[in-house]
């Protein structure tokens with residue numbers, strides 16, 4: 001399946017569709033379970049490209065990962081990752097790549113962390129520099145993967161500073177590796193932000209929650225500093241909530257078609273940052289003139305496509321690091337919208353301005369949307385296809401990164417396709 005044309009349903013989309021498990025929480029839980037000694041049962045988990053890469057990497061380092069059903073991982077670790085026999089290949093999974101880069105410093109031996117051609121363009125230099133500052137032997141000559149880490153059996157203790165301006169995942173990576181510092185040293189790891197700027201702080205909170213669930217002792221000293229004790233991790237049974245970023249497409253489909261989609265989880269019950277998008281989406285077609293995307297970054301492509309149908313234009317600010325996600329998402333969204341109708345989107349520096357036009361709904365405006373191999377571009381532009389005839393999504397299978405059942409989910413609500 002190389003392309004998929006969405007046929008506008010012509011009726012409100014209503015029904016029950018539960019989004020899959022959270023990618024962010026699944027990959028945290030898999031890692032922490034793999035680092036623990038004993039067996040952890042992870043339920044409600046996401047099975048997708050990103051979590052498969054994490055699971056495979058753990059298996060390559062001696063962890064047993066069983067999959068008794070479509071949403072469960074049973075993970076048995078020895079409390080010590082082993083050196084893998086070949087480089088860890090992590091596709092374009094930012095979480096797996098960043099989190100493992102720090103965690104494999106606890107391996108006794110050399111580990112190469114690598115990804116596909118997209119991941120090889122996503123910066124990891126600040127994380128590598130932070131590891132080096134702790135005395136860990138780590139190299140990423142291009143500033144992006146591959147990263148070579150020569151571990152000596154445990155993480156390092158001391159104070160580490162990190163600039164998280166490009167990615168909060170660097171902070172999460174250091175925090176999750178920190179309990180693996182040598183236990184006898186009786187000294188904590190202190191993780192400190194250089195600068196108070198951190199996009200998506202809510203992801204750090206997810207990290208702290210997951211660490212504590214697996215027995216870590218971590219304390220937030222102030223807005224920008226955390227202290228982590230060298231406790232290691234304890235195996236535990238852990239339930240994963242549905243994915244809030246995946247939910248944004250269903251919330252979007254609901255407001256755009258005037259339907260009622262029950263996703264099984266009230267927006268306020270999510271702990272993930274993208275749940276903040278609910279209030280903005282619920283305001284459609286009166287979304288605000290300025291939307292700050294810094295604390296709900298992965299939801300911005302969804303909201304930007306909705307903005308094309310809003311009553312008034314929307315300027316997206318605080319989204320600079322969308323340029324270093326799976327693709328340059330500011331460029332991908334503006335390219336896609338302008339492909340639907342020239343002038344629909346403009347970039348001003350790192351801001352994106354969508355010049356809304358409710359009259360788009362009901363028109364036929366044939367456009368092939370280049371997804372740049374980015375699941376979120378595919379999923380968000382599918383929403384445009386619910387109202388505009390002729391929207392064709394190229395490489396629709398890229399949704400497999402985080403939501404393999406996406407096309408079937410829309411199909412179950414009555415959306416039809418032409419291949």
Ligand SMILES: O=C(O)C1=C[C@@H](OP(=O)(O)O)[C@@H](O)[C@H](O)C1
Pocket residue numbers: 023024025094095166167168169170172199200203297298321
């Ligand atoms: O920690 C996480 O689970 C994530 C953090 C965010 O990335 P950055 O920290 O790189 O902004 C987000 O975009 C990504 O999808 C998941």
Ligand SMILES: C=C(OP(=O)(O)O)C(=O)O
Pocket residue numbers: 092093094095096298325326376402
């Ligand atoms: C940015 C994303 O993913 P990651 O950084 O985990 O590859 C995403 O899923 O939107």
